Amino acid sequence: MNRITKHSQTLILILFALYALAPVYLVLLASMRSEADLFDGPLSLPWPINTSNYLRVWSESGFSTFFFNSLKISVAVTVLILLTAPLAGYAFAKMQFRGREPLFALFLAGLVVPAPSVIVALYGNLQFLGVIDTQIGVILPQAALLMPFSVFMMRTVMQEVPDELIEASTMDGASPFYGFLTVVVPLARPGLMSLTLIVFLFSWQEYLLPLVVLQTESLKTITVGAASLQGRYGVDYGGIAAAGLIAFAPLVVLFLAMQRSFVRGLSAGAVK
Amino acid sequence: MSTRHAYLFLLPALLLYAAFVVVPTLQVFAYSFFSWDNGIAQDFVGLANYARLGSDRVFWVALGHNAIWVVLTLAFPLLAGLLLAAILADRTPRTIQIVSAIYFIPRTIPLVVAGIIWGWIYNPLFGLLNYGLDIVGLGQLAGAWLAEENTALLSLNVVGAWTFFGFCVVIYLGAIQSIDPSLYEAAEVDGAPWWRKFRDITVPLLNNSTLFLGLYAAIEAMRFFDLIWVTTQGGPGYATEVLTTHVYKTFFLVGDFGYASVLSVILLAIVLSLSAIAFRLLRAK
Amino acid sequence: MKHINLSAPLALLIATQATGQETVVVTQWDQFAQSGISAAGPAMDELIATCQPALNGADVLRTIAPSIGIRDSYRLAVSAGKTPDLAYTWPAASVLSGYARVGALAPLDAYFEQYGWDHVNDFYRGRNSYGGSIYGLPMEQDLMGVYYNKDLFAENGLEVPTTYAEFEAMVETLKDEGIIPVAFGNRDRWPATNTFSLILGLTAGRDLEEHVLFGDEPWTNPAFVQAAQTFQDWAEAGYFPRGFNGVGYDEANALFLSGRAAMTITGTWVLQDMVRGAEFDLGVFMLPPIADDVAPGTMWGEGSQWQLSASATPAVRDAAAAYLNCLVSTESRQVWVQKGHTVPIGTTPEELAAWGADPVVQEFFSGGLATPEANFYDLHTTLPESMTQVLYPELQRLVGGDITADEFTATLQAAWETADANGERWIP
Numbered sequence: 001m002n003r004i005t006k007h008s009q010t011l012i013l014i015l016f017a018l019y020a021l022a023p024v025y026l027v028l029l030a031s032m033r034s035e036a037d038l039f040d041g042p043l044s045l046p047w048p049i050n051t052s053n054y055l056r057v058w059s060e061s062g063f064s065t066f067f068f069n070s071l072k073i074s075v076a077v078t079v080l081i082l083l084t085a086p087l088a089g090y091a092f093a094k095m096q097f098r099g100r101e102p103l104f105a106l107f108l109a110g111l112v113v114p115a116p117s118v119i120v121a122l123y124g125n126l127q128f129l130g131v132i133d134t135q136i137g138v139i140l141p142q143a144a145l146l147m148p149f150s151v152f153m154m155r156t157v158m159q160e161v162p163d164e165l166i167e168a169s170t171m172d173g174a175s176p177f178y179g180f181l182t183v184v185v186p187l188a189r190p191g192l193m194s195l196t197l198i199v200f201l202f203s204w205q206e207y208l209l210p211l212v213v214l215q216t217e218s219l220k221t222i223t224v225g226a227a228s229l230q231g232r233y234g235v236d237y238g239g240i241a242a243a244g245l246i247a248f249a250p251l252v253v254l255f256l257a258m259q260r261s262f263v264r265g266l267s268a269g270a271v272k
Numbered sequence: 273m274s275t276r277h278a279y280l281f282l283l284p285a286l287l288l289y290a291a292f293v294v295v296p297t298l299q300v301f302a303y304s305f306f307s308w309d310n311g312i313a314q315d316f317v318g319l320a321n322y323a324r325l326g327s328d329r330v331f332w333v334a335l336g337h338n339a340i341w342v343v344l345t346l347a348f349p350l351l352a353g354l355l356l357a358a359i360l361a362d363r364t365p366r367t368i369q370i371v372s373a374i375y376f377i378p379r380t381i382p383l384v385v386a387g388i389i390w391g392w393i394y395n396p397l398f399g400l401l402n403y404g405l406d407i408v409g410l411g412q413l414a415g416a417w418l419a420e421e422n423t424a425l426l427s428l429n430v431v432g433a434w435t436f437f438g439f440c441v442v443i444y445l446g447a448i449q450s451i452d453p454s455l456y457e458a459a460e461v462d463g464a465p466w467w468r469k470f471r472d473i474t475v476p477l478l479n480n481s482t483l484f485l486g487l488y489a490a491i492e493a494m495r496f497f498d499l500i501w502v503t504t505q506g507g508p509g510y511a512t513e514v515l516t517t518h519v520y521k522t523f524f525l526v527g528d529f530g531y532a533s534v535l536s537v538i539l540l541a542i543v544l545s546l547s548a549i550a551f552r553l554l555r556a557k
Numbered sequence: 558m559k560h561i562n563l564s565a566p567l568a569l570l571i572a573t574q575a576t577g578q579e580t581v582v583v584t585q586w587d588q589f590a591q592s593g594i595s596a597a598g599p600a601m602d603e604l605i606a607t608c609q610p611a612l613n614g615a616d617v618l619r620t621i622a623p624s625i626g627i628r629d630s631y632r633l634a635v636s637a638g639k640t641p642d643l644a645y646t647w648p649a650a651s652v653l654s655g656y657a658r659v660g661a662l663a664p665l666d667a668y669f670e671q672y673g674w675d676h677v678n679d680f681y682r683g684r685n686s687y688g689g690s691i692y693g694l695p696m697e698q699d700l701m702g703v704y705y706n707k708d709l710f711a712e713n714g715l716e717v718p719t720t721y722a723e724f725e726a727m728v729e730t731l732k733d734e735g736i737i738p739v740a741f742g743n744r745d746r747w748p749a750t751n752t753f754s755l756i757l758g759l760t761a762g763r764d765l766e767e768h769v770l771f772g773d774e775p776w777t778n779p780a781f782v783q784a785a786q787t788f789q790d791w792a793e794a795g796y797f798p799r800g801f802n803g804v805g806y807d808e809a810n811a812l813f814l815s816g817r818a819a820m821t822i823t824g825t826w827v828l829q830d831m832v833r834g835a836e837f838d839l840g841v842f843m844l845p846p847i848a849d850d851v852a853p854g855t856m857w858g859e860g861s862q863w864q865l866s867a868s869a870t871p872a873v874r875d876a877a878a879a880y881l882n883c884l885v886s887t888e889s890r891q892v893w894v895q896k897g898h899t900v901p902i903g904t905t906p907e908e909l910a911a912w913g914a915d916p917v918v919q920e921f922f923s924g925g926l927a928t929p930e931a932n933f934y935d936l937h938t939t940l941p942e943s944m945t946q947v948l949y950p951e952l953q954r955l956v957g958g959d960i961t962a963d964e965f966t967a968t969l970q971a972a973w974e975t976a977d978a979n980g981e982r983w984i985p
Contacts, residue, residue: 005466009359016356017374020438023389024377026400030392080288088285097278103286108551110293112543114495116516117536120523121299122292127637133620144292147285176277205382207498212524215622215630223384227502237392244385251380259373266439267446310659311636396800397808419744419803421959507746508802509954526942527632 030241053242057229063243065218066225070247073138073210073221074203080143081150081199086192089154090180094166104155110148115141115208123212137213138221142206146199153198153265157191158184194265197258201251222247297540304533311529321530331535334506334513337425341432341514342493349433350485353440354478358470360441361448372445375438383435387502390431394418418504421511428512431499436492440485447481448474480554487550494543515539581615583869583877587645588627588861589897600897607892608883615876617643628652635661640866643877647861649684649693651941651976651983656864657687658980663865664690668878674885676903678929681859683985684939694881697860697893698902699935700925701755701824704831707838709736709819717842721759724845731819732795740818741797742804749952750937750945752822753788754856758933759844760784762851766934771984776970777963780848785955785962787847792956802957810834825921826860829898832915841921843928854931855924858938859902941981947972 032050057063091097092104115122122141123132131137161184169179185192210221220228226247229240255262304321307314325331356375360368378386393400394417402414417427451474459469475482497516500506506513506521519539523532589601598621605617620641622630627646634640635656648656656662668674669691677695685693710716713734718724728738743749758766761780768774769781791797798804798812813821814834822844831839843855863881865874883889890901894912906923925932936948947968955965976982 009466013356013359013371016352016437017371019434020375020378023386023393023434024381026393027389084284084288087281091278091281095278095281097275100278103282106294107285107289109544109547110289112491112495112547113293113297113540114497114516114543116495116497116519117539117543118293118296118300120519120529120532120536121296121303123523123633124637125292125296125299127633127639140288141292144288147289147293151285176281180281201380205384207382207384207501208520215626216620217622223382223498226382226388227384240388244388247385248381251382252377255376255380256373259369259376262376263372263442263446267443310655310661311633312638312659394803395808396803397798397812416800416803419800419957421954421957504744504803505746507744507950507953508957509950509959513950521946524629524633526946527636528943529636 027241027244030237031245033238033241053238054246057239057242057246061225061229061239061243062217063222063225063246066220066222067246069135069219070204070222073135073142074200076135076139077142077146077203078196078199080139081146082192082196084143085147085150085195086154086158086185086188087180088151089156090158090184092151092155093158094161094163095176104151107148107151110145111152113145113148115145119208119212126213132213133215133219135214135219138206138209141209141213142203145209146202150195150199153195154188154191157188157195160191161187190261190264193258194261197254197262198265200254201262204251300533300536300540303529304537306530308529311527313529317530321534324531325534325538330510330513330518331515331538333510334515334518337512337514338494340425341429341496342490344426344429345432345436345489345493346486348429349437350440350482350489352433353437353485354444354475354482355470356437357441357444357448358474360445368445372438372441375441377438378435379438381435383496383498384502386431386435387499390434391418391503394427418512419508421509424504424508424511428499428503431503432496436489443481443485444478447478451477483553484550487546487553491543491546491550494539494546515542581612581872581876582618583612583615583643583873583880584618584620584641585643585645586620586622586627586631586641588622589645597893597897597899600892600899603896604884604889604892607889608880611879611883612876613879615873615880617880635659638868640868642866642869642873643881644864644866645696645861646864647938648864649695649859649862650939651981653685653693653862653864654687654983655941655981657690657692661867662692663867663869663874664692665694665865665878666690668881669694672878672882674882676885678902680857680929680932681902684859684983685862686985687983693862693864694885695859695862696885696901697899698904699824699826699858699860700921700932701751701822701856702841702921702925703820703822703844704813705820705840705842706813706816706818706835707840709816709837710840717840718845721845721847728794728796737798737812737818738820739791739796740809740813740821741801742806742809742812743802743953743956744805746949746953747937748806748809748823749788749956750948751824751856751935753784753952754934754936755822755844756788756847757781757784757936758854758856759847759851760787761848763854763931763933770934770939770982776973777966782962782966783848785965788952789955789958789962793958797956802953824856824858825900825918825925828915828918828921832917839917841917841924843924852928852931854928854933856935857925857932858935860899939983941976941979941983943979943981944969944972944976 031053092100126132126137126141131140165183165187166179169183170176205223206221207223207227210224214220214224226240226243229236229243303313305316305318307317307320360371363371396402396416396419399417401417405411405414415423417423455473455477456469459473494515496514497520500512500514500517501520504512506517515535516539519532519535522528522535587601589597605619627644628648631640631644631646631648632652638661640661653662669677674694681695682691685691685695705717713730713736715727715730716723718727731738741748741752760783765774765778765780769776769778792801798809798818801809810821810823810827810830812818814831814836816837843853846853865877869877885901885903890904890908891912893899893901894904894909894914900909900918900922904922906919906926909919909922937945940948951960951965951968954960955962
């Protein structure tokens with residue numbers, strides 16, 4: 001490849017890197033501006049760096065509460081998925097039983113069901129169960145909505161486990177569940193790790209369900225809280241920026257730390 | 273292994289899924305056949321609610337926007353992802369890891385937060401875009417972006433693309449890295465330029481990934497809600513109205529359960545059809 | 558902490574079971590936030606404590622929800638039959654009558670009689686009635702007016718306009734000076750309904766409004782078209798900031814408070830924000846009538862109303878009514894004014910002066926309450942929901958210049974006819 005081509009290609013890479021990062025950088029800048037006149041121009045970099053917005057948003061605006069709510073809910077959803085999806089994925093991958101294909105198709109159909117289209121009935125059901133304005137009212141539907149993807153991914157992962165090893169474990173008379181725990185799970189650990197990360201990511205990002213189910217301010221998640229800050233605090237852009245950063249910084253850090261695991265999980269469906 | 277064991281393994285996942293996804297879906301379907309008053313079911317009216325679709329201008333506008341969104345997403349982030357992945361594949365592993373991470377970061381940001389950030393960039397009064405245009409002397413191009421019917425949907429799509437192209441890069445990279453290098457040897461010997469190798473060898477070999485990403489984009493284009501709700505809520509006018517926002521407004525703001533159910537059913541029918549097509553096409557390969 | 562994590566039915570269960578044990582619990586939903594710029598939460602807390610004795614031993618369990626959210630939440634609660642005993646939200650007119658029609662609300666006539674809530678005048682009573690009974694007790698009062706920057710006016714030799722022609726001339730002068738005449742941001746979609754309500758009332762007058770809202774006069778009548786045209790003309794003539802359909806309500810207020818815009822046309826609900834945020838001399842005037850044959854007046858809204866659930870037991874209802882009576886008493890009104898920064902219905906300008914309300918508050922209410930015979934309707938809280946959701950986008954298109962005034966009123970007429978056919982029209 002000649003030098004011109006190589007350099008112009010590098011330029012393209014850089015341009016898109018700017019496209020990806022510029023808004024993130026802007027939020028970082030905005031979050032460090034203190035009480036600045038927001039009509040002054042968006043690029044002025046304050047010096048020294050000001051963290052007062054973060055502190056204020058964290059304590060006064062209750063963002064610490066929102067953060068821990070999101071954490072609680074996302075962890076709960078992830079745990080619930082981990083307790084249910086691998087078992088189902090394994091059953092679809094390695095077990096023979098009547099109705100296997102139709103049941104799997106049922107799960108697959110749910111891959112595309114968007115929350116807005118079931119919310120009409122889901123909301124009424126949640127009201128009936130008395131879980132509106134509770135965190136469990138968010139955790140259960142979220143886990144259910146993420147189930148198709150999780151089961152699909154787990155089936156793909158479990159299919160890789162060599163049959164001989166499974167047969168070996170059950171030949172000793174062990175129950176299938178024991179075989180699952182002692183043989184399959186350790187082998188599937190990278191896949192389980194990917195699932196954990198992805199489910200956590202999706203759950204943290206969820207907006208519609210927490211928005212409509214949670215009414216009490218102290219229960220809200222960070223996505224709902226960040227959006228509602230816009231209305232409540234008017235033009236406190238430093239605060240809103242700080243809030244936004246608190247909302248996504250953990251995800252970015254998590255992603256960067258576990259990049260390979262994430263990528264493997266997301267590609268699970270694509271390349272097969 | 274016995275069937276009973278299999279069902280036991282399946283049961284927890286199936287219960288959760290059935291209770292909170294399958295059952296509500298069936299309920300929505302049933303609700304659409306009744307008339308409602310203030311959220312309380314009245315009489316069975318058959319297809320009467322569905323008849324409203326014909327005259328509901330907002331529905332058709334919204335559907336059109338969903339379709340436009342699909343096309344835009346296929347045109348820009350998908351192609352960009354393909355090109356970027358091909359370029360990246362030639363670089364060092366370290367570069368690949370860092371750059372693809374950078375591209376993927378927008379995907380980790382909740383769409384709600386992305387909407388807030390980009391809402392600022394687009395803000396007519398103090399946003400970065402207009403500010404930047406002013407600085408480089410292109411001030412007359414400055415506009416109200418999210419506030420004008422002509423530019424609103426497109427401006428939002430730039431945000432959507434921002435979150436999606438990194439995902440495309442990652443998928444394509446994985447696929448490219450599994451291409452047998454010997455396939456390029458003949459072209460190398462001929463002295464073919466980079467873009468010719470890209471067009472004639474790389475792209476065709478990535479058809480599977482393109483199909484997957486294309487269908488994924490199409491389905492996502494029907495489902496997305498957060499981004500629009502936190503920025504324009506379907507406005508200005510109906511310029512950014514899509515099926516999901518129409519459902520939300522009809523259900524939560526107007527309180528019209530019957531018609532909201534109809535819209536939900538239509539939305540479900542579309543995404544299920546798309547995914548059935550996807551399933552068939554991907555299986556055939 | 559006054560927030561409840563229990564769901565409404567559980568609390569209701571406690572309430573109904575408790576009546577046998579003399580400990581009645583009243584579940585209350587309201588929107589008085591504890592924090593934020595003009596939070597009335599602390600005032601509500603204080604009044605709950607003050608009015609506790611009136612409850613005769615009953616307890617109040619509060620859930621606080623944001624103002625927009627509570628309206629939607631309440632609607633969903635009605636559909637599930639799980640409304641809280643007491644709620645302070647803003648359905649009024651069409652939406653309230655919908656709730657009454659399906660039997661979700663308890664009639665309050667007996668309590669109005671018993672406690673003599675005469676401070677609620679006929680206009681407000683009408684808006685909270687259905688089929689001859691009253692279902693809501695409005696508490697706050699909202700008016701619209703024009704906040705203006707006295708310093709900017711003085712600098713440019715401008716006087717408060719007494720006629721519409723003077724208003725137009727004044728705007729031209731401001732434009733020539735490069736000052737944004739009216740700060741306005743309609744990204745949130747509802748601000749335009751208020752502005753339009755004001756223009757409509759000053760162009761068509763209350764009588765014509767009533768002929769449309771309660772009679773057979775169509776929305777496409779000439780005066781309404783003229784009002785729509787006026788609103789569009791304002792936008793085209795540069796009254797508003799650039800890209801206003803993408804500017805938020807709070808951003809527009811910030812624009813005004815920073816001194817970059819000379820006026821903003823909005824209501825008393827942001828009075829405290831304005832008073833606290835203005836770095837200049839702040840004033841308020843009433844917009845003069847736009848059409849020749851219309852009397853001066855302003856838009857009159859009643860903020861939110863207290864509603865009692867039909868599913869509340871008689872003991873709970875009586876306790877709640879006694880508590881409400883305390884909340885709207887003169888003493889409580891003083892607390893609302895001084896600590897809650899809201900002006901309840903029945904408060905006179907004299908009382909405001911006596912209680913040391915801010916001069917701007919007094920100026921606003923003196924001006925707004927001077928014309929009770931001519932004050933007109935707030936579309937936002939009068940129209941049925943289905944129509945409001947049409948009004949929002951259509952107004953954005955109207956002021957954005959994407960449709961004509963005739964098309965606008967025609968669309969509204971069509972939506973109105975549909976709502977009417979569905980039985981959603983409110984008749985007082």
